[in-house]
Amino acid sequence: MNRLPELRTLLDEGTRAVVEDGDLRSGRDRFDRAFRIAESAGDAGAMAVAALGFGGLWVHEHRTVTASVLLESRIRQALDVLEPESSLALRLRIRLAGEGDYRRSDHTAVLALLEEATARRAPLARAEALSLTHHCLVGPEHGALRRKLAADLVAESFRTSRRSDLLMGLLWQTVDMFLDGDPHAERCLAELRELLTERDHLAVGFVASAMSVMLAVRAGRLDEAEELARTCAERGIAAGDVNATVWQAAQLVTVRWYQGRVAELVPLLGDLVNSPTLSAVDDHALAALAVAAATAGDRRRAVGALATLCGGDLGDLPRSSSWMVTMHGVAEAAYLLDDTATAARVYELLSPYGHLPMVGSLAVACFGSAHHALGVAALTTGDVDRAVTHLRDALRQNLALAHWPAAAASRDRLALALERAGRPEEADAVRAETDVLAGEATAPLPGGDGLGGGGGLARADGQGGGMRGAGRLVGDGSRGDELGGDGPSGDERRPPTAVCTRLGRKWRIGLGDRSVLVEHSVGMLHLVVLIGNPRQEIRAVDLVAGLAALNEAAERPALSGQPVLDRVAAQQYRYRLARLRTELDELTAGGDPDRAAVARAEHDWLVGQLAGATGLSGRVRTFPEGEERSRVAVSKAVRRAMDRIAAADSAIGAHLRQAVHTGIRCSYWPE
Secondary structure, eight states, rough: OOOOOHHHHHHHHHHHHIIIIIOHHHHEEEEEEHHHHHHTTHHHHHHHHHHHHHOOOSSOOOOOOHHHHHHHHHHHHHHHHHHHTSSSHHHHHHHHHHHHHTTHHHHHHHHHHHHHHHHHHOHHHHHHHHHHHHTTTSSSSGGHHHHHHHHHHHHHHHHHHOHHHHHHHHHHHHHHHHEEEEETTTHHHHHHHHHHHHHHOHHHHHHHHEEEHHHHHHHHHHHHHHHHHHHHHHHHHHOOTTTTTHHHHHHHHHHHHTTTOOGGGHHHHHHHHHOOOOOOOOOHHHHHHHHHHHTTTTTHHHHHHHHHHHHTTTGSOOOOOOHHHHHHHHHHHHTTTTHHHHHHOOOOGGGGGTSSEEEEEETTTEEEEEHHHHHHHHHHHHHHHHHHHHHHHHHHHHHHHHOOOHHHHHHHHHHHHHHTOOOOOHHHHHHHHHHHHHHHSBOOOTTOOOOOOOOSSSSGGTOOOTTTTTTTTTOOOOOOOOOOOOOOHHHHHOOOOOOOETTTEEEEEETEEEEEEOOOOOHHHHHHHEEETTTTOEEHHHHHHHHHHHTTTTTTTOSSSSSSSSSSHHHHHHHHHHHHHHHHHHHHHHTOHHHHHHHHHHHHHHHHHHHHHBOOGOOEEEEOOHHHHHHHHHHHHHHHHHHHHHHHOOHHHHHHHHHHHOOEEEOOOOO
């Protein structure tokens, strides 16, 4: 049976799908079937074309062991039957070198073959070599060479007359400009979009749409960015791009990061780090898992993820397109875990690239200036003066990038660094600037469009740049004792009420869909009691008395008979203990040791608090304090706590400053 017409049809359809339409899925299917027919027919040229087409537009499209071995075996099989000096053989060697160099985070072999293709004046081979070599050179140290490769590809496209070469050249130029922080990157993206408007190309259009997600995050339109990410993933799936779900996960990490909800992503990231669709040189998911787990209070998992990532030496990680954002995640995880050695190593590795933005993959995610990560690393190692310098630079660069959530994050961290450096007046001035900038961000611009769609710097689309917080990331965290106020009511016009949740040695303060995680402190305990009893006056002397037990200061002789632990708070503790005992029984019986361990830790903490606050037979201990001294102590402690919260999230801080009243009698009025 003569299958030659079918073979030619499949090759033509496959070429049209990949080159003209960017339909990688259909192209792979056609080229796969074509290779099998060509192999049985012994047609060397058709085998070569089918093997090249099966490889696709990008390097490393086939990521599972089975698929990558199949691609390589087909390339070698075609090479064995081709004339070694033919153009097809050169193209096959270029593809083989590109695949190998990418997995090794190298570029030596494919760059040498690019020089050979240039010397032989082979346009198709040279165009493919330019694109594949560029894909192997996406680390931060190769910016100048990348730009030359992209420009050469655009020029070569007029010799090959292949539309995909022009689109890929322009796409690589756009990527390069975003990776370098070029202020004119969006101009290049606009030109690319114009070409796609004339005629769509699924694969290139998918990357362009992913860049739109990144730009929406920069503008602070986080809700819109999340919706765009979903649409972008659908487009990637339609194109057959292996990065479709991986990029969506990375974009969701970015959105949740600036919303202060990264802890929610622990399950998703736990699956992603072991996904066969994740590139062999992509480590960003493991870094994100370390941050998310640490934020959620799962220190064991966070430490394990960070240790796995660092391996023998952090410097051994491949300089892939995800390296910069991976370093950002490592710096944040080290900060959360107080890992000074890792922070010092991150600082050393990232220092040469402080001038660059932390952009992931093909400009699909951005975490702002690398100076921010350097400042965080310096904070972790205790070099606060250096941290201040880096964070000032980060703030300046983030404003230049128009990355409003990142600017808010750097400004809040800068305030914290100044506070640690013993410069509280400068810290207060920086925080005040944050509030001013947040107000400007929500004001309508001359064209009538509000920056960020009515969102704002610290509260982007109602979600908020809440990744900051008294030295800790924000997150919903794990189950804890919720000592909150009234919560949502049936009247949607009623302002949200704050909710406090105990997470180990920290507290999560939630307000609507915002949240922030801060360290336990004297003032935080006072706030917890006030928030737990909204619209009720509590004497300052009672709040101070409650502090005594927590600081183990209740052993002094009782003079005034004030209770150490507020009666209502003690009742809430006991109520939570009863619920925890029930949960422990259910979790133990249900075979869920991880959740049981979290519940048990909280149970033990609450028992300790009640034990310290009560005497024999459960009687509440007493502590002496005059009313005036109590008023001063409580006011100062609460103000310090609210300052830390405001440094983490200006909106929550503003709410508490307006709603919390201190004096001889203290109260929390959420309305």
